[in-house]
Amino acid sequence: MGPRSDAQRVTVIGAGVIGLSTAVELARDGHEVTVVADVDTMDTVSAVSAALWFPYRAERSPAVVELLRSSFARFAALSEVSDSGVEMRAGTVVERSATPDRSWTAFVPDAVEADPRLLPPGASSGVRATLPFIVIPAYLPWLRARASALGVVFERRSVQHLAELAGRADTVVIAGGIRGGELLGGDPDVVPVRGQVVRLANPGLTDWVTDTDEPDRLTYVFPRRDDIVVGGTSIDGSWDRAIDVDTERAILERAAALVPAIAGQPVLGxxxxxxxxxPTIRLERVTGHELPVIAAYGHGGAGVTLSWGTAERVLALLRDDAT
Structure with missing residues (x-):
């Protein structure tokens, strides 16, 4: 879409999956978009994501249900784009709760009860489903290239104060992930949740499995094209980015019990x-600053999962501001 008479100059702060998806959505609508970030896309937490469309560690609310619905539809469409890195893959969600939350299955046409004989010990139930599977090493570069093709400009620098953008932007979108609240004077509600993963050689697996109802034994096995992402951990309040060898050993033991075929596979990374x-995603207009601001952060472990729905909501908020 070409320039429009009411086009805004929008600066998106953050080059992870939320920032890039938002940039693409706004540029498609004819706005002049600049993405500013102090790290490369492949150095963001998005690059560590496994990544499966599934609402892990995201709030449960009607608003998020709508984000889920929108994102599922967009990813399903992207699975038809050969170089996008998005595929529709079958797998199993293991459940260990007596009352599991299956609200996400409302958008999944083939979701069915899993065969209890194929579930691991201690599981109460499970769901078999075909979900969007996002191969991050392919998807993030594709998404960034899509943004560039739409005219999005990328700047590698740090923004210390919103006032720096005065005169250069009509609206600022803050999609800074764990640092999302810094430019807004701080946000004590944002908490880091440490996740550790290991990549293994893939012996030919395609089905994924996720067993995440117990945070202290969180386990998932996500086979990609050339490797398998195995996780994980869910440690609230930890800022530790160092690899812990004991944690890795425990992850691999749990994962091999869940999927025996991965036992002994070489570690690739x-x-x-x-x-x-x-507690809630911050996806709203924020007043009281030098420029109009839209906050878009706090997605927990569901940044990729909710990315397109978030981008659509940011565009709706921008349009509301213009009316």
């Missing part, structure tokens, strides 16, 4: 990421 958790 490891990573730690800090999920930006918040």
């Amino acid at each position: 490891r990573a730690v990421g800090l999920r930006p958790a918040r």
Whole structure:
């Protein structure tokens, strides 16, 4: 879409999946978008994501249900784009709660009860479903290239104060993840949730499995095209980005019990990421600053999952501001 008479100059702060998705959505609508970040996209927490469309560590609310619905539809459409890195993959959600939350299945046409004989010990139930599976090493570069093709400008620098953007932007979108509240005077509700993963060679697996109802035994096995992402941890309040060898050993033991075929596979890489958790996602207009601001952060472990719905909501807020 070309320039429009009411186009705004929008600066998006943050080059992770929320920032990039928002930039693409706004640029498609004809706005002049600049993405500012002090780290490269592949150095953000988004790059550590596994990543499966699933609402892990996200708030449960009608608003988030709508974000889930929108994002599922967008990712399902992207699975038809050959180079996007998005695929529709079958797998199993293991449940250990007596009353599991299955609200997410409302958007999944083939979600069915899992065969209890195929579930791990201690599981109460499970769901088999085909979900959008986002191969991050392919998807994030594709998304950034899509933004560039739409005219989005990227600047690698740090913004210390919103006043720095006065005269250069009509609206600022803050999509800074764990640092999202810094430019707004701080946000004590944002808490890091430490996640550690290890990448293994893939012996030919395609089905994913996630077993995340017990935070201290969180386990998932996500086979990608050339490797398998195995996790994980969910440690609230930890800023530790160092690889912990004992944690990795425990992750691999749990994962091999869940999927025996991965036992003994060579380790290809490891990573730690800090999920930006918040009791509620901050997705709203923020007043009292030098420029109009839209906050878009606090997605917990569901940043990729909620990314397109978030981008659509940011665009709706921008349009509301213009009316």
